[in-house]
Amino acid sequence: MNKKQVYIETYGCQMNVADSELVLGILNKNGYGLAEDVHSADVVFLNTCSVRDNAEQRIYGRLGNLKTIKDKKPEMVVGILGCMAERLKTNLIEEKKLVDMVVGPDEYRRLPELLDVVYSGGKGIGVKLSRTETYDDIMPYREDGLQAWISVMRGCDKFCTYCVVPFTRGRERSRSLESVVKEVEHLSVKGFKEVSLLGQNVNSYNDKGSDFADLLAAVAAVDRSMRVRFTTSHPQDLSDKLLYTIAENDNLCNYIHLPVQSGSNRILELMNRTYTVEHYLDLIDKARRIIPGVSFSTDIITGFPTETLEDHLMTVDVMEKVRYDGAYMFKYSPREGTKAFRMEDDVDDKEKTKRLQQIIDLQQRISLELNNALIGSTERILVEGFSRKSDKFMAGRTDTNKVAIFPAHEDISEGDYVDVKIDRVTSATLFGEVVNIAEKYRASAV
Ligand code: SAH
Ligand code: SF4
Ligand code: F3S
DSSP states (O other), X not given: OOXXXXXXXXXXXXXXXXXXXXXXXXXXXXXXXXXXXXXXXXXXXXXXXXXXXXXXXXXXXHHHHHHHHHHHOTTOEEEEEEHHHHHHTTHHHHHOTTOOEEEOTTOGGGHHHHHHHHHTTSOEEEOOOOSSOOOTTOOOOOOSOSEEEEEOEEOOOOOOTTOOHHHHHXXXXXXXXXXXXXHHHHHHHTTOOEEEEEOXXXXXXXXXXXXXXXXXXXXXXXXXXXXXXEEOOOGGGOOHHHHHHHHXXXXXXXXXXXXXXXXXXXXXXXXXXOOOHHHHHHHHHHHHHHSTTOEEEEEEEESOTTOOHHHHHHHHHHHHHHOOSEEEEEEOOOOTTSGGGGSOOOSOHHHHHHHHHHHHHHHHHHHHHHHHTTTTOEEEEEEEEEOSSXXXXXXXXXXXXXXXXXXXXXXXXXXXXXXXXXXXXXXXEEEEEEEEEOSSOOSSOO
């Protein structure tokens, strides 16, 4: 019998990207092959996101397309994985007749069994959350490459009032330090050059007394020519120890994603973010003292219930003070079941759009100014391959996560470190000439 072929489309955050690799790992081990595209697949999974309403609308749109394919190929199995499966559960199957399976983030081990249920004429349903599942022992299926995502924690206990994640991903739990280190060793042998450790709030990582700083130090020691990144840090519990660990380890990238969400203490309190703007700004100052040259990015929500123009201007003020290298900015989207859902969504959409556009414009200006200041400096770049626009150019990123473009050369290949002298910038990209092919990895050029 021919192997059944599976295809997964991944939406949402990097956790989902890592989970899709886990799912492929599980299915591959159980005799399923990997399809090139939807059309050649026997099983199609959408690994979904619920964080904002527009994320879910995209999935409904995609299901509409899949229906046309399934009408011609009724034996094709369609499954919803991830956060939307967890949030909407069997409602999805009742509402959308083409959906054969709904499987939430903690039930992926059961996928082979649930597929058997579908092949015997039933529906495959697995939406229980777990307090212990970390998939510690499962080897994700990865294409060879340079960069890998590794989930080191699952779930979230923070319960920010706007956020659906604690409901779709369940309680917080950590993978064992040993299993993470083993996976990184394996990636190093396979030639990977960068790993990103993932968790909704990595600062509360805890494995038998080892905290996140211990984990980072252990991962960094596996292979000093490998860059190590992580996301996300909650501003409440970013420890000094973590900052010193980043400063002491050359291959721990000098880049921290530290979502502020709002610049107004009143709004932060309504969001249950558990820190003040003053605490946040002190933390930024301290990090800059301990890790010279560290760069920051953030997430910001605009138009949270009761946000006034004054609150909005406080957010603008924080952005001006911190001068982030990058920011992910969103309009508030009410999510059923969250605490904020019971507050009136009273900032009208036009006003949200206006405030969002203001902070997007501001961030662009700041990014451009920060990049302009790099003209004339030399940056160490991990070469990721040819640039998207032309194979006369190659692209890579700095330690601080900025994209750099430089002329291709036969002596330079993917996975090398090169020093690039920056001569031109935009708000999103650095351009320059290679001045040195680095023998050995160092975080920055000399
Ligand atoms: N655990 C991470 C990421 C959570 S989701 C963190 O705490 O930062 C990524 C971002 O989506 C959040 O930081 C927040 O800015 C945004 N977000 C979450 N829920 C939202 C909602 N209901 N409406 C708009 N943006 C939201
Ligand atoms: Fe959501 Fe807050 Fe948890 Fe982040 S820390 S996932 S925003 S509840
Ligand atoms: Fe979305 Fe779930 Fe990630 S809601 S942002 S896919 S944790």
